[in-house]
Amino acid sequence: MKNMFFPGRMCSPSIRTLLTAIALLTVATPSVVAGDGDTDKVVVAYVTSWTRTMPDPTVMTHINYAFGHVTDSFDGVRIDNPSRLRQIVALKRQQPALRVVLSVGGWGSGRFSEMAATAERRRAFARDCRRVTDEFGLDGIDIDWEYPTQSSAGISSSPDDTRHFSQLMHDLRQALGDDRLLTCATVASARYIDFRSCIDCLDWVNVMAYDMGGAHAHHSALYPSDISGWMTSSEAVEAHLAAGIPSEKLVMGMPLYGRGDIGYCERPDTLTGVTACWHEQSMVPYLTDSERTMVMGYEDERSLGIKCQYILDHRLRGGMYWEYGDDHQAPLRTAVCRILMRGEAAPYPADYAGSRVRFRALFIYDPSAEPAHVEFDLQALDFFHKLSFGEGFTYDVRTACPASLDTLRQYAVVVMLNVLPHSPEARQAFEDYMEQGGGWMGFHATAYNDRNTRWPWLGRFLGCGTFLCNNWPPQPALVDVETTAHPVTRTLPRQWVVPASEFYQFSPSPRASEDVEVLVSISPKMYPFGIKDIVTYGDFPIVWTNRRYRMVYLNMGHGGEAFIDATQNLLFTNAFRWVAMGAIKK
Numbered sequence: 001m002k003n004m005f006f007p008g009r010m011c012s013p014s015i016r017t018l019l020t021a022i023a024l025l026t027v028a029t030p031s032v033v034a035g036d037g038d039t040d041k042v043v044v045a046y047v048t049s050w051t052r053t054m055p056d057p058t059v060m061t062h063i064n065y066a067f068g069h070v071t072d073s074f075d076g077v078r079i080d081n082p083s084r085l086r087q088i089v090a091l092k093r094q095q096p097a098l099r100v101v102l103s104v105g106g107w108g109s110g111r112f113s114e115m116a117a118t119a120e121r122r123r124a125f126a127r128d129c130r131r132v133t134d135e136f137g138l139d140g141i142d143i144d145w146e147y148p149t150q151s152s153a154g155i156s157s158s159p160d161d162t163r164h165f166s167q168l169m170h171d172l173r174q175a176l177g178d179d180r181l182l183t184c185a186t187v188a189s190a191r192y193i194d195f196r197s198c199i200d201c202l203d204w205v206n207v208m209a210y211d212m213g214g215a216h217a218h219h220s221a222l223y224p225s226d227i228s229g230w231m232t233s234s235e236a237v238e239a240h241l242a243a244g245i246p247s248e249k250l251v252m253g254m255p256l257y258g259r260g261d262i263g264y265c266e267r268p269d270t271l272t273g274v275t276a277c278w279h280e281q282s283m284v285p286y287l288t289d290s291e292r293t294m295v296m297g298y299e300d301e302r303s304l305g306i307k308c309q310y311i312l313d314h315r316l317r318g319g320m321y322w323e324y325g326d327d328h329q330a331p332l333r334t335a336v337c338r339i340l341m342r343g344e345a346a347p348y349p350a351d352y353a354g355s356r357v358r359f360r361a362l363f364i365y366d367p368s369a370e371p372a373h374v375e376f377d378l379q380a381l382d383f384f385h386k387l388s389f390g391e392g393f394t395y396d397v398r399t400a401c402p403a404s405l406d407t408l409r410q411y412a413v414v415v416m417l418n419v420l421p422h423s424p425e426a427r428q429a430f431e432d433y434m435e436q437g438g439g440w441m442g443f444h445a446t447a448y449n450d451r452n453t454r455w456p457w458l459g460r461f462l463g464c465g466t467f468l469c470n471n472w473p474p475q476p477a478l479v480d481v482e483t484t485a486h487p488v489t490r491t492l493p494r495q496w497v498v499p500a501s502e503f504y505q506f507s508p509s510p511r512a513s514e515d516v517e518v519l520v521s522i523s524p525k526m527y528p529f530g531i532k533d534i535v536t537y538g539d540f541p542i543v544w545t546n547r548r549y550r551m552v553y554l555n556m557g558h559g560g561e562a563f564i565d566a567t568q569n570l571l572f573t574n575a576f577r578w579v580a581m582g583a584i585k586k
């Protein structure tokens with residue numbers, strides 16, 4: 001379960017540093033959605049064969065007993081210290097809700113590749129897994145093959161392992177039946193397993209969101225920062241979602257140990273000559289030496305509380321930890337249990353931006369739109385995704401506008417990237433959402449409407465008329481910030497040059513609407529504006545808000561240069577924050 005394989009450390013200073021420096025958002029604290037009472041989350045505790053402590057069976061829902069191994073003949077299961085396993089299973093008499101699972105594998109445990117390579121051996125192994133669950137009174141099997149196709153742990157491997165792994169999951173499910181659990185442990189990057197071809201067989205996946213940093217990096221930071229390793233826990237979850245695992249089958253792993261210069265450490269609190277620090281971006285504690293160099297990354301009740309809140313906010317199946325260990329880890333285990341199993345609020349509410357999710361944001365784009373729009377859309381997704389690391393919001397992406405008001409209502413802000421609802425149902429849902437106080441941010445083509453649009457409400461919502469003309473090709477433009485009294489433009493200069501884009505004029509101009517407040521417009525000094533398509537005169541607002549709604553429209557959004565300018569990035573960030581904050585206050 002512990003990954004001893006350390007590729008070189010990668011640091012990624014990002015735009016987030018800039019954004020965080022620009023302004024830390026202060027938002028009215030949202031109501032805490034928590035109360036006492038049992039939750040449906042799982043808490044999976046790895047308990048090892050080589051420790052002596054008998055676990056307190058009330059602080060977890062599942063024990064994964066570590067380990068069993070593939071037998072030398074590649075067709076069965078061998079269990080380390082079987083008498084301890086029987087003692088662990090006997091805890092169910094004390095705590096009938098407890099489930100005990102045998103974890104087969106672990107770092108350096110081999111023979112998977114040979115076993116999985118033939119149908120005959122796979123099925124014999126699966127039958128033997130079934131036998132041990134019956135014989136020991138187990139509730140299921142966890143496969144901890146580290147990793148298919150890889151020999152880094154000194155085990156045999158084959159390029160066919162990934163395919164064989166999926167076949168093994170099918171064979172195990174068949175042998176175990178539907179009433180026993182089948183889970184697996186996976187590397188943080190979600191590599192080596194084709195989840196789409198086996199996730200139906202699995203009850204859930206335990207993500208090893210630790211051991212992700214070398215000597216001077218935190219091995220289990222929640223969010224990226226200058227102390228995080230090559231991946232973070234949040235990125236590990238995202239990698240698994242992207243690999244096709246639904247959130248309700250994801251269990252995020254948490255380490256109860258520290259790791260750093262001195263390797264693995266179960267008691268970082270006992271080290272001398274070091275200073276304990278807290279990292280506000282990565283949300284984890286760490287130790288530094290007298291040179292202020294990081295020597296150890298670890299977890300405490302605060303960081304685990306924040307991770308558990310992350311699990312709840314992202315609607316994951318639950319949390320897992322390696323490993324149960326000794327009594328000094330009791331406060332850590334208790335923190336996980338209180339939040340995930342008993343539904344208690346995380347004991348460390350936000351005292352700075354991003355320590356927990358405060359709102360949800362939905363981003364919608366159409367991958368089949370014109371290429372220059374998709375180019376912008378993908379950069380925008382990346383930009384706002386990075387913003388989510390420090391801002392404490394959940395970032396969801398869809399490729400079509402939801403046709404359900406209930407879906408939209410989950411979001412404090414819906415960002416439409418060059419896409420509008422088309423179906424009558426999706427249009428109605430969006431109208432209802434906005435009329436009831438929803439938040440909207442729209443770019444570029446979202447205001448493109450003409451006589452074929454046939455959506456009268458859209459014109460009232462946008463506060464502008466139909467598309468009139470545009471400059472072509474995309475060009476940079478000098479723009480006037482018309483007011484700095486509005487929160488969206490308060491931090492902007494009165495004039496600056498925005499990156500190249502295609503800009504639309506509308507007829508009538510949004511300024512003609514008494515509900516509209518124009519924030520930014522193209523300077524008249526730009527006329528004649530364009531080369532092939534030339535705009536020669538006219539009122540040219542490009543960013544505005546309709547006071548009747550919580551909305552900002554921004555005309556930028558064409559091509560690949562939208563995010564090269566820090567001032568424009570600030571405008572986008574301000575607009576996003578203002579819309580989201582308004583929706584939260586409701």
Ligand code: ZN
Nearest residue numbers: 373502557558
């Ligand atoms: Zn365009």
